[in-house]
Each structure stands twice: as C-alpha cells, then as structure tokens.
Amino acid sequence: MKEQTSFYTYPGRYASEHGELEQYRASYRANISCKEVIEHSITAHYGNNRLDPACVKQVVEQFGHERVFYVLANTVRQKDFDGRISHDNKAWAKTIPVCEDPDGFGGDRNVYFVVDRPPHTGLTDLFLTQVRKAYDLEQEKKPSVRDALGKASVQPAQTTAKTHKGQER
Template identity: 40%
Template sequence: MADKEFLSVYPYSFHEAKRLNELACWKESHKENVACKKAIEEAIRNGFDGMYLDKDCAGRVIAEFGYHRVAYVLANSLQQKDYDGRFSRGNHDWAKQTYIPPDKDAYSDRNTYFTVDSHPAVLDGFVNQYRRVYQSLGLFDYTHCLPDTEKQDFEGKVVVLSPKTLKESCLTARDQLWLCTGGFGSHAGSRGQAVFATCLADGERTRWNRSDIVGVLADSHLPDWAQEKLQELQGPEQEPTGMGGMEMK
C-alpha cells in the first residue's frame, strides 16, 4: 500500500469549495467518501459472522482507500450518531478529533451521504480495528511532545509533523521529524504561519504552516537515527542542548 497514491481528502464544504472555485475537487473527494462508506458497509456485511468481525476487515478497506479517508468517513459517521450510546465513549472522543465541516443546504445534509449505516455495535468494532491498525504504524503524536505547544518557539528544535499532513506513502514516524530552521510561524504568538524545516529522514527542505506541527518533540522520544542526523546537520563541533526539545544553536 505504501506505493499506492490515494486521492486527498478535500477539507472544505460544498459552499466553501464553490467560493474557492474548487467544486471539482469537492465533488471528486465527496464521491470517494461515498464509495468508502459503501466499502465499509460491504466489508462489515461480509466480515461479520453474527458474533465476531473478521480481523482483517478494516485493513482491506484501508488498503483500498487509505488511512486518511477511512478515518474521515468513520469520524463523520460517529459525529452524525453522537447520540448513540452503542459506540464507546473512547471512539466518540476519537471521532471528535477530526473536523468535519458542516455541509447543509435547505434540502439536505451532504455529510449524511457518507455516513456508514451498519449496526452501531458492529461499526464500533470496526472503528476499534481501524484504530489498532493505525496505532501499529508507531507514529508520533502530542503525547511525545512538550506540553503547551502554542507557547513553544520551534526554531532550532525537532518538531513533529501532523500525520494528517503526510501523504499515505510517507505515513511513517521517520517522515514526521523535522528540524525547524525559521519562519514567522516558528515563533509563539506570531501572526505568521510559515515554518521552514529540514526533514531529518532525507534532508528535504520545505515550508509548512504552524498548524501542520503537532509540537516540539521531547528529548526522551528522539530516536538514535534522528540524533545522528541532527548531529550531521549541526556539524561536528556543535552539541544538542537537550533543553526543551533537541535544539540547534
């Protein structure tokens, strides 16, 4: 699946897409959302024997549509059924972490078109499966970062890129670690968003937005390979300070 290219999830509503002159992108992504919803329902029909859900049920849908789209469709489905106590509280809370833009008009709610209609108890099990498969990727999240991200300056520190920003082919912990080299967005409280950074895995240099960054990686979670790459970037005479994330002077 690592070599497969998946259609990106379009993050805006129909009306916003129209304003941005991006209706074609919205329509293509919405069509894929509906197809993913139907694939989940079919996978559950074929994979549930009345007692147990096939252990590879979620994995097959992920292979077809990718982690990002499956998560988006599942999150939307649980948000649409927020009243339903047959879903675990943990899964309800997980679903709320994904922003699904309201997409209603006078006639319908477009988000209901990709709401999975399988039995809630079985769908809850499917969500559990998805979350276990995703967790097995070993990605970094906010628990690996210093607290109070909004108060942190990023420049000279190793930051964690949000998995939602990465392409499916780059959905690895190695591709999440970047050395911030500057940009207005690297400073706490700045109105700017630009964060310039170098990827520790391959040396790529690019611009991100501050909102793309999960936070500053805590020293205790810096892998050995990243420590070596960091030292290469810093040069032989410079040592990481170890103060509030690995920092380059």
C-alpha cells in the same frame, strides 16, 4: 489498489466560491464510496460473533487512513445519541475535524456518507476500534524522525582522506 482522489476538507459552498467544485465533488464521491466499502467489508467479514481484522486492512489500503477516519468520525458524530458507540470512539471522533456541509435546502450533505448498513451500530464501533488500533500499531513501527536524526548524529563520521607519503605539514 489505492483510491487516487485527493482528500478535500472544505464544504461545498467554499468549493463553489473558490472554483474548486470538481475537487470537492470527486472527494465527496470518494467519501461515499469509502462508506460503501466499509459497509460491505463489515458485512463480508463478520461471522461467529467476530469481526475479522482483515476487513480493516482492505479498506485502509484502498482509501488511506485520512479518508477512512473522516468517514468514521462523521458517522460517529451523526450517531452521537447511539449508546452502542463507545465513549472512547465518541471522544476520538471529536478530535477529527469534520466540516459542516449544508445543502441549499438546509439539509446536511454529510449524512450521505454515514456508515449505516451493518445491522448493528455496534459493528461499526468495533470496526472503528480496529481501525484505530491498526493505525496505532502502524505508527509504532515507523521510526520517528527524531530517532533517525539522533542515530545519525551519534555515529562517527567516516573520513575517506588518505595521507600520502611525503605529505607532511
């Protein structure tokens, strides 16, 4: 069952100024929920020094790629110092826009949806790698719009016009 909360990309201050606090709060709660489901999924699917790829499917089906990517990019950015996160995943995280969201006391609200429960940050890195691979495979399976348009223009148009006897021009 997919989480139905829309993804809100602006910080709390912006939401407050533009009358969008409810959307912000709902999306923020969904980010925290996504983080918790990721943590639970990693814990449940890790065994024998292996992370079962089924955990990725479960989380993505529930929250969608956009929110999962946002939570994971935020996590990697918050743990940029950690050497257990691959350079590829750190570089990828910088390509995902994550808004700074300071609270009224100068703290960072984004720390509340940092994946940090698995006993080892390396498992979070492995999970992220699997999410990215699954996404890439999914994108390869989808036909591109360009290909679909190309196939449509190559196929000859079928005409249904019939000529009747006695109709000559």
